[in-house]
Amino acid sequence: MDKSEIDTPALIVDLDVMMRNIREMAKLARERDVKLRPHVKTHKVPEIAKIQVEEGGRGICVQKLGEAEVMAANGLNDIFITNEVVGQVKLSRLARLREQVDVYVAVDHPDNVSDLSRTMREQGLELGVYVDVDSGMHRTGVPPEKAPELAEAVSKSEGLYLVGIMAYEGHAGGPINREERISLINKAMEQTLLAVRLIRQRGIEVGEVSVGSSATVRYSSTFEGITEIQPGMYVFNDYYLVEREAATIDTCALHVLATVMSRPSPERGVVDAGSKTFHFDMNRYPIAVGIEGVEIVKFSEEHGWLILRGQAQEKIKLGDRLEFIPYHVCPCVNQFDILYGLRRDKVEKSWTIAARGKVT
Amino acid sequence: MDKSEIDTPALIVDLDVMMRNIREMAKLARERDVKLRPHVKTHKVPEIAKIQVEEGGRGICVQKLGEAEVMAANGLNDIFITNEVVGQVKLSRLARLREQVDVYVAVDHPDNVSDLSRTMREQGLELGVYVDVDSGMHRTGVPPEKAPELAEAVSKSEGLYLVGIMAYEGHAGGPINREERISLINKAMEQTLLAVRLIRQRGIEVGEVSVGSSATVRYSSTFEGITEIQPGMYVFNDYYLVEREAATIDTCALHVLATVMSRPSPERGVVDAGSKTFHFDMNRYPIAVGIEGVEIVKFSEEHGWLILRGQAQEKIKLGDRLEFIPYHVCPCVNQFDILYGLRRDKVEKSWTIAARGKVT
Numbered sequence: 001m002d003k004s005e006i007d008t009p010a011l012i013v014d015l016d017v018m019m020r021n022i023r024e025m026a027k028l029a030r031e032r033d034v035k036l037r038p039h040v041k042t043h044k045v046p047e048i049a050k051i052q053v054e055e056g057g058r059g060i061c062v063q064k065l066g067e068a069e070v071m072a073a074n075g076l077n078d079i080f081i082t083n084e085v086v087g088q089v090k091l092s093r094l095a096r097l098r099e100q101v102d103v104y105v106a107v108d109h110p111d112n113v114s115d116l117s118r119t120m121r122e123q124g125l126e127l128g129v130y131v132d133v134d135s136g137m138h139r140t141g142v143p144p145e146k147a148p149e150l151a152e153a154v155s156k157s158e159g160l161y162l163v164g165i166m167a168y169e170g171h172a173g174g175p176i177n178r179e180e181r182i183s184l185i186n187k188a189m190e191q192t193l194l195a196v197r198l199i200r201q202r203g204i205e206v207g208e209v210s211v212g213s214s215a216t217v218r219y220s221s222t223f224e225g226i227t228e229i230q231p232g233m234y235v236f237n238d239y240y241l242v243e244r245e246a247a248t249i250d251t252c253a254l255h256v257l258a259t260v261m262s263r264p265s266p267e268r269g270v271v272d273a274g275s276k277t278f279h280f281d282m283n284r285y286p287i288a289v290g291i292e293g294v295e296i297v298k299f300s301e302e303h304g305w306l307i308l309r310g311q312a313q314e315k316i317k318l319g320d321r322l323e324f325i326p327y328h329v330c331p332c333v334n335q336f337d338i339l340y341g342l343r344r345d346k347v348e349k350s351w352t353i354a355a356r357g358k359v360t
Numbered sequence: 361m362d363k364s365e366i367d368t369p370a371l372i373v374d375l376d377v378m379m380r381n382i383r384e385m386a387k388l389a390r391e392r393d394v395k396l397r398p399h400v401k402t403h404k405v406p407e408i409a410k411i412q413v414e415e416g417g418r419g420i421c422v423q424k425l426g427e428a429e430v431m432a433a434n435g436l437n438d439i440f441i442t443n444e445v446v447g448q449v450k451l452s453r454l455a456r457l458r459e460q461v462d463v464y465v466a467v468d469h470p471d472n473v474s475d476l477s478r479t480m481r482e483q484g485l486e487l488g489v490y491v492d493v494d495s496g497m498h499r500t501g502v503p504p505e506k507a508p509e510l511a512e513a514v515s516k517s518e519g520l521y522l523v524g525i526m527a528y529e530g531h532a533g534g535p536i537n538r539e540e541r542i543s544l545i546n547k548a549m550e551q552t553l554l555a556v557r558l559i560r561q562r563g564i565e566v567g568e569v570s571v572g573s574s575a576t577v578r579y580s581s582t583f584e585g586i587t588e589i590q591p592g593m594y595v596f597n598d599y600y601l602v603e604r605e606a607a608t609i610d611t612c613a614l615h616v617l618a619t620v621m622s623r624p625s626p627e628r629g630v631v632d633a634g635s636k637t638f639h640f641d642m643n644r645y646p647i648a649v650g651i652e653g654v655e656i657v658k659f660s661e662e663h664g665w666l667i668l669r670g671q672a673q674e675k676i677k678l679g680d681r682l683e684f685i686p687y688h689v690c691p692c693v694n695q696f697d698i699l700y701g702l703r704r705d706k707v708e709k710s711w712t713i714a715a716r717g718k719v720t
Contacts, residue, residue, distance in 0.1 A: 007449040007720045041661065063662045083662065086621040086632070086679055089367040108622055111678050139663055140622040140630050170660070261446040262468055262500040270500050272446070275641035276694055277719050281659060283643055299641060300530070301401065301690055302423045302443065302719065303499055318471050319446055330661055334636055335694075337717055356717075357697055359637050359662065360367045 001347040006340055008259040008321060009273035011333060015341045015348060017253035018235060019051075025217075025234050026056030032221045032229075035208070037061045037080055039232025042330045044355035045339055046074030048235065053078075059102075061230045065090055066358030068103055074354065077101040080210070082166060082230060084132065084140060086112055090360070091119040098125045106132040106166050108141050113153045113160065120159030128163040129154045130210060133195040135167040135188035144195035148202040155204055164208030164227070165199070167192035173215025176243050185216050189223045196225060215246045238329035239287050249289065255323040256286065256332065258304060266313045269306035271322060275299040278324070279331035286324035286332075291315070294322060361707040366700055368619040368681060369633035371693060375701045375708060377613035378595060379411075385577075385594050386416030392581045392589075395568070397421045397440055399592030402690045404715035405699055406434030408595065413438075419462075421590045425450055426718030428463055434714065437461040440570070442526060442590060444492065444500060446472055450720070451479040458485045466492040466526050468501050473513045473520065480519030488523040489514045490570060493555040495527035495548035504555035508562040515564055524568030524587070525559070527552035533575025536603050545576050549583040556585060575606045598689035599647050609649065615683040616646065616692065618664065626673045629666035631682060635659040638684075639691035646684035646692075651675070654682060 006012065022038075029036035038052040039061040049060050049071055059078030062068045068079045078101070085094050085105045097103050098120070107113055107129050120127045131151050134141030142150055147165065154162045169192075172184035189211070196206050211220050212229035214237075221229050233240075236254035237247035256277060262270035278286050280299060288294035293312030298305035304324075308316055316322075326332040333339065334356055341349030366372065382398075389396035398412040399421040409420050409431055419438030422428045428439045438461070445454050445465045457463050458480070467473055467489050480487045491511050494501030502510055507525065514522045529552075532544035549571070556566050571580050572589035574597075581589050593600075596614035597607035616637060622630035638646050640659060648654035653672030658665035664684075668676055676682075686692040693699065694716055701709030 005449065007453075008447065009719050084621045087368065087619045087681075089365065093367075108624065109678050115679075134624065138624070138628070139660060139665060140624065142624070259447045261444045264468065264494065264498070264500060264502070268498070273719070275639070276691055279635070279639065280641045280643075281635035281661070283640075300499060301641070305499060318469050319475075321447075331636055335717060335719065357695060359369050359633070359695065 003342060003345040003347065006257060006347065008257050009277045010257045010340060011336050011338070012255050012257050012340045012342050013236065014253045015343050017251060021234050021237060021251060021253060022052055022055050025231060028218065028221065029056060029229060034221050034226055035228040037210070037228055037230045038235065039082070039230050040071065041067060042232040042235055043333060043339070044353045045351045046071055046076060046354055047351055049076050052235065061232070064358050064360065065093055065097070066360045067355040069093070069097055070355040070358055072097055072101045080104040080130070082106055082168065084108060084112060091115060095119050095123045095125060098127055102128070104128040104130060104163055106130045107150065107154065108132040110150065110153050113150065113157055117157035117159045125159060127160050129160050130163050130166040130208065133165050133167040133192060135169050135191040136184065137168060137171040141167070144191050144198060147195040148199045148204070151199045151204050152202060162204065164206045164210065165192070165195055166210045167195065168213065169211055169216050169220060170213050173213050173244060178245065181216070181244065182219065185220050189220055193223065193225050214241055215244045218246065233329055236329045239325050239327045240282065249325070252325045254329055254333070255289065255325060258322050258324060260316055260318055260320045260322065263316070263318050267308050269308055269316055271304040271306060272302065273324070274301050274303045276301045277332070277335055278326055279328065279335055281331050282328045284327040286326050289323050289325055291322065296324070363702060363705040363707065366617060366707065368617050369637045370617045370700060371614060371696050371698070372617050372700045372702055373596065373614050375703050377611060381594050381597060381611060381613060382412055382415050385591060388578065388581065389589060390416060394581050394586055395588040397570070397588055397590045398595065399442065399590050400431065401427060402592035402595055403693055403699070404713045405711045406431055406436060406714055407711055409436050412595065421592070424718050424720065425453055425457070426720045427715040429453070429457055430715040430718055432457055432461045440464040440490070442466055442528065444468060444472060451475060455479050455483045455485060458487055462488070464488040464490060464523055466490045467510065467514065468492040470510065470513050473510065473517055477517035477519045485519060487520050489520050490523050490526040490568065493525050493527040493552060495529050495551040496544065497528060497531040501527070504551050504558060507555040508559045508564070511559045511564050512562060522564065522567070524566050524570065525552070525555055526570045527555065528573065529571055529576050529580060530573050533573050533604060538605065541576070541604065542579065545580050549580055553583065553585050574601055575604045578606065593689055596689045599685050599687045600642065609685070612685045614689055614693070615649065615685060618682050618684060620676055620678055620680045620682065623676070623678050627668050629668055629676055631664040631666060632662065634661050634663045636661045637695055638686055639688065639695055641691050642688045644687040646686050649683050649685055651682065656684070
């Protein structure tokens with residue numbers, strides 16, 4: 001199939017750019033001597049997860065049990081759920097999954113440690129656990145001072161063993177100002193390594209020290225003591241990362257292909273892709289590429305409202321197909337069922353986004 | 361199945377409240393003597409669309425061809441795509457669909473009229489068309505002054521016939537201030553009825569005059585000359601409509617059920633439902649119901665960040681299940697595969713959201 005035959009809106013991925021992104025991150029991990037666990041919540045496609053593992057990933061990360069189940073069913077067998085798994089229905093699902101593959105979870109609460117332990121004991125299983133340390137994001141996780149207590153609880157719990165700690169510095173990638181980012185990463189790594197020291201002082205071994213988002217990992221992975229990184233967005237990149245100097249327009253592998261479906265006036269247009277296509281979690285719009293003077297300024301659910309400037313006012317016709325880089329690629333991919341992989345203008349792959357919508 | 365056995369996050373619908381919402385809108389349409397075409401982009405469930413038709417809808421609205429295909433495949437046969445259908449792949453799909461059911465589209469461009477006409481002619485079909493009039497939203501549509509020209513083009517095009525006009529006043533429901541809303545609806549209805557007069561002055565018959573969102577329809581349907589209304593959100597309602605006096609908390613049929621998965625401090629909590637669950641197109645957070653002192657203040661993709669106040673600080677425990685009313689229900693439903701229909705705490709229905717993600 002040719003690109004021109006793809007109906008819109010559609011997710012299209014430049015396979016050459018994607019492969020280069022995958023290999024560069026694997027190379028960085030090798031050079032820094034850290035384990036790479038790509039976070040597959042970005043693409044949710046088992047086939048891409050397998051490519052990432054083949055190219056140098058030593059396992060994967062997912063954010064949800066449902067994603068882990070899909071990945072396991074498709075042959076992935078070393079899966080870290082970088083999140084707390086809470087509630088009886090999920091614990092039973094987790095036990096069934098643990099029977100099939102190596103799966104790990106994060107914990108930040110002693111009650112959850114007890115529940116996990118009981119579930120695994122009852123099933124005669126052993127589950128690897130990362131203590132979730134809050135290194136400054138203030139979402140989940142325990143502060144470094146409380147990490148030893150939780151690590152000890154895990155170590156002493158039948159059916160569980162301590163893999164190490166996780167300390168996700170997602171907040172540190174936020175600021176567009178470089179100095180602010182670096183400062184937040186420094187503080188986050190300080191807190192992370194403090195947790196490691198405090199746990200070790202209690203005589204408990206810390207195996208993995210897992211950190212890193214695509215926006216921060218090139219710097220956070222340089223800290224002595226970090227053993228594992230979990231970037232996700234780098235596989236495609238997006239405009240969030242471009243603004244934070246972690247990607248360039250040319251390394252953005254994924255575009256949304258859309259059609260101009262209305263041209264109400266010279267300076268206005270509408271494409272057939274809105275908030276149900278791009279998502280809108282960061283309150284920022286996608287960026288048109290390959291053409292000057294086209295800007296999305298508003299969404300309806302199925303409409304992208306365009307302002308056209310300069311030559312674009314004459315150039316853009318009803319039925320034209322435009323390409324956009326999502327501002328935040330992860331929730332955008334999650335809106336679709338299919339991901340088209342292209343080389344030049346030929347569709348080489350048509351992947352099912354098998355873990356799309358796996359929110360439980 | 362009992363509510364307590366549903367894994368989270370999940371969409372749960374109170375069937376009694378939903379049925380009451382469906383019947384009240386049907387009653388309003390009967391009283392005003394207008395045709396009700398419920399917009400099913402809100403729920404995307406063919407079974408609910410059928411209930412709406414049985415209870416007094418004379419056909420349905422969809423926003424996308426893909427939604428229309430799903431509805432047609434499930435027995436719905438009178439479908440208005442309230443949107444422009446542009447591009448060769450879509451035109452071929454539209455012709456195939458027209459062979460099976462009565463389907464109608466909106467147009468706002470002469471080139472699209474030509475393309476639709478050629479496609480229908482080639483297939484020996486007749487397609488009903490609504491001229492899309494911009495009544496003040498400034499998205500798609502032609503201004504009233506240009507409506508006669510387009511209506512004439514439709515009327516003269518082989519393979520097409522003019523059903524009437526559509527003039528969606530979605531913008532008018534926006535302001536929270538009641539007087540502003542009323543003022544915008546008045547202006548929109550003035551523009552809509554101007555378009556009707558101008559088309560008729562050219563000797564062209566205007567059948568349907570289709571308007572109305574859930575936020576505006578109770579007022580816009582009172583205008584003499586309106587023949588059809590297309591509200592969607594009323595089936596579930598949401599906090600957007602509550603703020604705009606078109607619903608109350610008690611008439612919000614749909615809740616998101618979520619689990620407290622982290623309790624990092626007395627005043628903080630995290631639920632397992634974030635922007636990939638609720639969506640975030642209006643930059644507003646969902647509202648906790650049934651408990652005081654719980655507020656979502658931030659999203660990550662799979663986390664809802666809670667602030668807890670007052671008694672909630674003691675009451676809310678790890679593993680607790682909370683219910684939220686989405687701020688905007690349509691994109692939220694589109695994040696899920698399953699909709700659970702409950703009476704009291706029993707799951708009576710488990711519907712597949714069959715048109716979820718049908719963005720093409």
